[in-house]
Amino acid sequence: MSARKSPRHAGLFAHKLAESAFCKYLASRACQVKVKGKLEPLSVYLWNSSRYQQQNSLKSKFIQGLQNGTLDPTDFGGFMVQDYVYCFRCKESIDTAAGKEQDPTLKDFLEKRSEYYMKYYQELFTSWHIIDPAGIALSEACDEYAALDKEVAETMISLYFIVSMIPCAKLWPWLGQQISSNPSVSIFSNTYD
Template identity: 45%
Template sequence: MMNYSAAILVVLFAFLENGVVGEELSDYLWKQTAKYHQEALVSNYIQGIRAVSLDPTEFGAYNVQDAVYVYWFKESIDIAAVRTTDTALKQFLQNKSKSHDVEYKKAFKAWHINDPNGIHLGSACQNYVNHLVDVAMTMDGNYLVTALIPCARLWPWLGQQIGADSGKFGIYNKWVQENLNPSYTGYTTYEQVINEAFANGTITKEKALQVYGESMMGEVAFFNSVSKTIRQGLHEEL
């Protein structure tokens, strides 16, 4: 018969093998993808914004695609909402769909987009969209929630790193303030959902990390899809 001390060691080993004892799934996923946070921070787009040296054409091209990305973000939520039989999850997804319906329509109006299918997405954005739709169509709805967290949590973190409240971003000040708000905590509502799903055994840590990690890589690839920034200081000469 296993003695008490040995039993405790076995339990601790099982916990430590999959993360820190008592650690929430959401925090585990964030820590495990730390290298992608740094890659996003040094990406062409973020550094171009930070240095106020991003070519305005590249800025526009990114944001037109991002508007379509938000449209598909919302569509993937709708797909998952239809598929799930979990009443609480369905209600959560439907509420998020409504808020993102407003968001994508606002972006479409700003960028004069009538039909999202009329916009040719670059491979980075298209692959990211494909990932979200695939998760929504083939996996439990909680995995779709997992796949959506990187976008929601990474952007305010980037805002913290570059001092989004400093007002030092020239023509990009408005965009930075609206999109990289370091005070934004809306991602925590998504994290509560997946933490409960994990605690209930609905989703696994391994599969959640796979889905979450692919979304983080999608963020990095999309940020790097813009060309290298224009020569430092050129904007000062204009």
């Protein structure tokens, strides 16, 4: 894995989970919703229901700066360091969820995600000379998101923890696709390609 590929990179999350027996069950009619007279998977319904949030994310200063090549490198660096620390904390939450899981398929999935997150943040901690992630203050939003991951992992069944990871796993690849569709050159393109 390249340090440039986030654990949330397209294809690294959803396709692995899709192989599980649980997800094959979810793909059945029992987990579909009726929309305008037609059945569609719940995940599609939820994604389509979040278009407002998707567009707001796409219009954010950070994403627009990535897309247009105008993002201040200091802002970019600050975001990336926070992402590495978030992944460190998320790995701990993944370990908590994996430790509780009895289903071998979901347990294996979580253990592999944990390994992937660890490899990602360790490579980048080395690149950015981070020795102690506890010494890095996260933004309020990032800290709250990491705390939510921890709470879900500690207090709910592991499946709910996996479900709580899906919005992030779906949004970032989508944002990358939107940015990549712009022909302008960005010095940050290796972040989302």
